[in-house]
Amino acid sequence: MTTMPGRHDLRPTYADASPPRGHWDFTLNETCSVLTGWTRRDAVLRQLTTTHAVIGGVVGLRPGDCLRLVLYRGQAIVRECRVVGTSLLGVEIEHFDTGMLATMS
DSSP, X not given: OOOOOOHHHHSOOOTTSSOOOOSOSEEEEEEEEEEETTEXXXXXXXXXXXXXXXXXXXXXXXXXXXXXXXXXXXXXXXXEEEEEEEOSSOEEEEEOSSSOSOOOO
């Protein structure tokens, strides 16, 4: 017999009884491209919001690097982006172009 609390008892509780909304709107594995200078590299779009994205399969990008993210959704959608960091999922970028990046067609 153990006196340890159950796993469900150790989970944090929220004051309003609803967990906070997740940071990422879409989680997907979609083919995309990254344009850096005159070089185009194929990548995988891992997560996407209206202002941020996480891409995988591209090495050599550092925080502060500017690039263009190309999404293929019926037509090519190109957005100016900047690398803000890296995570286990991939390279985290933010888009600072006009319009919405995470629009599902």
